[in-house]
Amino acid sequence: MKASDLFVKALEQEGVEYIFGIPGEENLDLLESIRRSNIKLILTRHEQAAGFMAATYGRLTGKVGVCLSTLGPGATNLVTSAAYAQLGAMPMLMITGQKPIKASKQGRFQVLDVVDMMRPLTKYTAQIVSGERIASHVREAFRVASAERPGAVHLELPEDIAIEEVSASLITPSAIRRPIAEYKAIDKAISLIELAKSPLLLIGAAANRKMTSKMLTRFVNELKVPFVTTQMGKGVIDESNPLFLGNTTLSDGDFVHRSIENADLIINVGHDVVEKPPFFMRSNDKQVIHINYNAAEVDPVYFPQVEVIGDIANSVWAILEKIKPQPHWDFAYFEKVKKAEEKALPHSCNDDRFPIYPQRLVADVRQAMPDNGIIALDNGVYKIWFARNYKAKKPNTVLLDNALATMGAGLPSAMAAKLVYPDKPVLAICGDGGFMMNSQELETAIRLDQHLIILILRDDAYGMIKWKQANMEFEEFGLDYGNPDFVKYIQAYGGKGHRISSANELLPLIKACMNEHGVHLIDIPIDYSENDQILNHDLRELSSKV
Incomplete structure (x- = not known):
């Protein structure tokens, strides 16, 4: 069979359900093999988002998530995703294309040493130099990605290797039992x-x-x-x-x-x-x-x-x-x-002031979400309040990243969670800064016909850094920006946009969005101005009681 067909059959044997990514011309043989397989290609609008989705799939299922890119610029866009999976211990395989390695006719155009680039970011990285080696490379990549501590692996499939005729057979995955303590x-x-x-x-x-x-x-x-x-x-x-x-x-x-x-x-x-x-x-x-x-x-x-x-x-x-x-x-x-x-944490949970306070936001989200509902947090100061005040009832229902802690992962992570658990409510909770780093994936979510709710916490600034800037007594500088009209923004993609004008509107709006299929975005102005005061209130309360 053709080498690319063997590659995809090896992925099928490993139980791969989805491949997230953006193919290029160097992947076209592989793309055709995927088309004829049982694997579903999730075409994203940026390779970084594809990597976040693959990593989150791995995090939630324990199986290896798979993402795909072309050579050069497509591969470099996976770097942050590789670090996200590697530091977060999420099993993920990245497949990248490459120009022909036996007789290139285009010199160094778009050619980078992607294998060496991925080496410090992965547990295993290799260029496939012969179609006869595909089965062993895929098996080893999946074994290494899944073994404790899980993480990212990478395989490069050059264009001329993908079209080779091969006779190699698949390698059956072996059952691995983790050792027990002495x-x-x-x-x-x-x-x-x-x-x-x-x-x-x-x-x-x-x-x-x-x-x-x-x-x-x-x-x-x-x-x-x-x-x-x-x-x-x-x-x-x-x-x-x-x-x-x-x-x-x-x-x-x-x-x-x-x-x-x-x-x-x-x-x-x-x-x-x-x-x-x-x-x-x-x-x-x-x-x-x-x-x-x-x-x-x-x-x-x-x-x-x-x-x-x-x-x-x-x-x-x-x-x-x-x-x-x-x-x-x-x-x-x-x-x-x-x-x-227990006396201190409810402070401001019923606060009606607007823009909304973080504690009120967390309390309303907790009240709206069932025990098995999933929240996927991007990175910002609000993550502190959700980690601290939001009581998780079940494993992996609070998807936050305290490893790489990258912005831009919230929406793709929520989309992956919805693919894995289509019947569970899923909320993406993003700051305006993090959301705009991968906002193009709204089109992907809508194309997939997902029922997804996105909360945009808007303070028109990189709020976490602004808070730290103030705490370190620096002058306010370099952290404010403008935003689009988020309601019109999602409507332009074909989604449903909402905006609250009082704190009391949030809870009923989330519940209404849960009952109406589609991709919903809620624009929520938020006030972080009392972060220190509220945290100090909690500590004063502690000191007076203990």
């Missing part, structure tokens, strides 16, 4: 937990990848050990659980950090070094148990005393089989923090 490490962890006075469970990003929710929920409910999460650990355990103490959104001083400071043992499950450290270890400060798929990366502020390495859910199960709640465990301080937090 029993002595389990016993040592149990001993430390039972001896601790105030143990605390911390849930990180890796715990949100392989559906460890059931075992960690059992751990909390049976042992009554309080827990906190990182931003990318949100939703592993239902955050309406009374033992939930909060999210490590801020750098220091928040409610959750007071709890961490007063724990003598941190049971750190799924820690990922790409997230900002939720605590700093100091000599003789506290003990830490590292439970993860991979060993800890030790640095001056993280050097766990015990490491339990293996499948996370199995490790937690093994601990639960032998451990018992201890009568000397003391969670009184945590309970005080919890009460202070």
Whole structure:
């Protein structure tokens, strides 16, 4: 068969459902092979958005998301997406085209060394130099992308290789079982937990990848050990659980950090070094148990005393089989923090002032969304408020990026979530800056006939940087811009535009959009002016109660 046909059959054997991207002339043989396959091509308007969609598909399904570009400028547009998937531990394969490598007639026109370009951004990158190697390259790419820690991989298929006649057969994917932790490490962890006075469970990003929710929920409910999460650990355990103490959104001083400071043992499950450290270890400060798929990366502020390495859910199960709640465990301080937090966090949730305040926005979105509804956040100051105040009820229902933390991913991520879960409500929540970086994908969403709601939080500035600029006592400069009329903008694509003029209009409007099929955009003026004042209010409330 033709090499491009073998390539696509290899993708089909790996279970590929979608390929996101923009083909070029170097991909035309591959494109024809895709046309005759069971794989659906999702044609996007920018390669970066295709990469974000593929990465999010990988994040949600655990399977490798696939995206496609041509050579040169198409491939360079995947760079941010590669970093997004690699830092966020999302399994993704990038396929790029290339000029003929055996007898080029166009010199160096559009030719870059894409393989070397992708090397520092991926787990695996290769140029396919023979059609007979396609099956092994594809199998290895999928194996590496899926293995812990998951990430981005890349294959380059040159134009003249794609048209070769090949006789190679496919390589069947092998079943891989993750290793389990060694029993002595389990016993040592149990001993430390039972001896601790105030143990605390911390849930990180890796715990949100392989559906460890059931075992960690059992751990909390049976042992009554309080827990906190990182931003990318949100939703592993239902955050309406009374033992939930909060999210490590801020750098220091928040409610959750007071709890961490007063724990003598941190049971750190799924820690990922790409997230900002939720605590700093100091000599003789506290003990830490590292439970993860991979060993800890030790640095001056993280050097766990015990490491339990293996499948996370199995490790937690093994601990639960032998451990018992201890009568000397003391969670009184945590309970005080919890009460202070519950009194402080609702501050401004019912505030009628307009432009809308972040806390009111978060409260209304939470009220509108069912437990299984998905919010996909772009990056901006509002992400702090959603991570902190929005209680996630189920795993992977809050899609935020606390790894690369790139702008422009919110809308494509929401679109991918809607493809994976067409029956679940999905909201893209974007600042005006991040939205405009990939706003062209409105056409893609409308062409796909998606039912999607996009909230544009408009402050006509790069608000997060403006806030930090003010905090660092710099003069206000260089961060304000103009915006289009967002209602007319989406209408020009054939979507449905809405604008609120009071805070009380938002909740009923979101509910109305949920009941009307189509791509909806809601223009929401937002006021971040009291960020510091509100956060300081929360800390004052904490100090007075704890």
